[in-house]
Amino acid sequence: MINEIKSSQDLDALFLEFHKIIYNYIYARTSRREDADDIAQEVFFRAWKYRKSYNAKKSNCKTWLFTIAHNSLKDYYKKQSNNSTTPLEEEIYDTLPGTTDIAAEISEKMESEKIWQQVKGLNPREQNPLTLRYQQDLPIKEISTILGMEYSTAKVALHRTLKKLQQVMLKNH
């Protein structure tokens, strides 16, 4: 656990520990590698810049980094009014694990893709808790800290978003 970020070594350790999850989170939100590259990099630059604001007693390093990532994404959305999505094919084949049962795999992928499309159709506010919860497996308490909202609000928001997703999926079927 990193208690404080003082030197270049601390920063490097921070990067090695969290760069994957941060990158994934950002990619899930932007769906573009180029944007994910830039924003993830920006997150670590900001982490160094605002290193003095990190207080290990208040929150852990992961939550603090996700807060930075969340704010960076906000700025990103401000800049980009149109939230473009990456071509479907590329994403699918990029993420395909090697399987033997091709038919089952394809059907699963198709379903996943449908859900993914519906997730992408949600607005960024709804996407945030969903991503943090189901991609990063973060507890609701940490999600509320990252998003700067009350615990109950975060919980309700998550619940509503999931319900909305289910309703949309039902409609489409």
Added chain:
Amino acid sequence: MNQKPTENDVRQTFQRKSVQPSEEWIDVTRTKLQKLAIADDSFDWKFNDVRRYLMQFFIPNNSFQMKKAFAVLSVVVLFGGFFLLNQPATIIAREKLDDARQILAQLKSFNQTGEFAKVEEPSLFPTTYADSTEEDEVAEAVEELEETLDEAIEEAEEIDDPAQTAEILEEIDEVQDEAIEILAETIENVEDEKVIETIAEVIEDTAEENEAVEEAQEAAEEAVENEEETVVVDIETEDEDKKGKTEKYDFRLETATTLYEKVKAEIETSGIEVDKKLQKKIDRVEKDIEKCTENSKAKNCKAGRIKGLSRAIQSKIKNNVRKLEKEQKKNKKKNNDDLTSGSGSVVDIDEEDVDKITKKGKGHSAESGRERAMGQDKKAKKKERKGKMNAEDREDESPSDERMSPGGKKALKQSKKVEKKERKETRKAEKNKNDDSDITENIDEEEEHNTEDIPEKKHVESKGGSKNKGNSNKNESTDKTDEESDTTEEEENNTEDISEKKHIESKGKSENKGNSNKNKSTDKTDDESDTTENIDEEEEHNTEDTGSRPSKGNQGGKGKKK
């Protein structure tokens, strides 16, 4: 996967969508971060090092020492504050004089610019001084100047030490002289009637205060010579009700021209050489009078300017005369000293020198001699009066009071101040009461006396309203008892009164102001015959009732405006 996605389905979807950042990106980002961190690290080190180095000189790390440092700081601040609040009056007075000098410098430059603007030069947009909106600023500056000078005088009054008082009063006198001179120039350069009136008023007030200041200075110098420990200066500065009065009577052409004639006569009698500057002013006044005689209602007829300039000229002449008198006094003293020490031959030489200074080859006129003699007589009388008063005071006081303690002197000063305030208030009240009665009195007088006297009488009355306020009520009782006989006397001496009145007027304010026994109260309650009778009495009292002077401020023979 069923149609309704569960939490697990969503989780799986997200996990399926998770990607790995490229190795290239990881390397690039790591390098960038390292560079950034190292660069900041080195800067941080330098900055912190320097900060720590500097801090050890200013704020000690030890908390006890911090307290000590704060204690020292607060003591310094307290001392500073105490010093600022208890600044000696001399310093404040000097600051005020500096302020006044600055305003004068502004006015001077304004005068120069005005003169430059008036030069007829080929210009696309010919502008005159009169068109400038700066005239309002001039009026403001002039008023501010007067206020500043008043404040300086008030500060001078606070000083106990006679030597310092004399010094400050001398400085005030110099600034006042300069102010009158510059204001006289300014009044020539402005065209707005209101601004002219303002400047004329300020010239008038400053000239009056200047006389009082000079006398107070003399008194302070005497105190220094007599090795007195303290001197009480009481110079009344401008009062609001006086302003009201001048506004009420406005600047009348008659009063302005009368004043000028008086000044002209003074120039002739004093025998003072008129320099170029003074001559320029005189010419200007005559020019203005000419314009006014052509058409008194014309725009270019500026009665205020005539009055202001005349007063400035008068003040200048009086100053010169006073300087000469001082010189003479000094020389006489020298002569006396020399005589007592045995060398009598110096007398002739000194007198010759004085002649040179006073006449510059012109020779004495009989009138100037008389004037000077009169001046000296007056001074002698004044001294006599002072002496009498001091003697009376001494009789009244116990022997231990002669050398008062500093506390006693302060108390005396304070009581004088209170007295001054009370006097002001009573005067104001009386004035308000008598504003209406003055008007009716004037009408009655006009009916009784010849029409020729009207302007002169108005002059006297207007002065009576504003100047005679300083009278003590000592003569009230005598006036009341004499009331009946006054009326008969008045009829008999009708012609004499007129001539005497004229005489008083020509003497000017300076003489009238100084009388502590003036009978202002009777002006208001008695009928118009008392007005003239009082003037007669005034003259009598001037010589007889000298012992009953109420305040030292009036000893100067000038009283105070108001």
